[in-house]
Amino acid sequence: MSDSIISIQHLAKNFGSFQAVRDVNIQVNRGDVYGFLGPNGAGKSTTMRCMLSLIKPDAGDISLFGLPLASNRTQILRRVGSLIEKPDFYKFLSAYRNLDLFSRISGAPSTKKEIYNMLEFVGLEGREKDQVGGFSHGMRQRLGIAQTLLHNPDLIVLDEPTTGLDPQGIIDMRNLILRLKNEQQKTIVFSSHNLSEVEIICNRMVIIHQGKSVVEGNVKELLNEEDQIIRIQTQEDAISKGMSIVEKYPNAQVKKIGSDTIEVTLQKELIPEVNRQLIEAGVPIFSIESKRKLEDYFINLLAS
């Protein structure tokens, strides 16, 4: 069986004369928790819609489970569960009845036990008979995930599942995504604006910006680059001395970014040594903060 779950090459999608997606390239493998990261309007949802065959791309190749999407749509979509819009439920029906109805309409009725198990899995045990109208946004999102799981898909696609949730709701959703991977061996793709969220739960990611995938790969490798950016805050009158010490290190780049702060790019393993030298030379250090290149890169993207 192929380990490639999603392969997208040179995807493009226009809305009229507007190019929403220009060149997106993605590789998702079995068991990945894969993050689509990007600012508003970057093209994340459009990419997801193309990959779920909700809209037709103008160019590019999309394969899911090793099969071209265009010629295997029905077979592929049977293996996918997605939450793209805000989930819509009958407010006056219970959580159980909503899922029961949905499973009947979709032509593969689930048993009562299966639905109860699903509700328990998403943390809604004890609320099975309650009307959905009284549920919080987080509970509805989790009910939406239960709905996507009813037909036991291999791949789950979630568009911004934590947006609008309170801090506890965000933690619950992140834990649920991790349990889907660890306990149910699902492959999960979700979109987010938040780098630290992607860092916490994803093993692979893509940054999409202005319709293009600009960085793609293993999250740990992308974040742990050899060169690090650190910010050192010292005393105003010690800045020049501090800069001249750091500048002597091979390939170090140093710039002053405030009256008492310098920003240094240098090899990760040299950071403790630089720290020691500065202190020995009498340069007081008020704070030393490590910044990752990817974080900087992403913040700059958001600012542009």
Ligand SMILES: Nc1ncnc2c1ncn2[C@@H]1O[C@H](COP(=O)(O)OP(=O)(O)OP(=O)(O)O)[C@@H](O)[C@H]1O
């Ligand atoms: N049906 C449509 N018609 C016209 N323009 C659209 C349509 N759908 C999306 N767009 C535009 O395409 C661009 C990409 O939108 P998309 O929803 O894919 O971005 P996104 O990265 O998911 O953003 P967000 O994080 O805000 O959801 C945006 O400028 C959006 O306004």
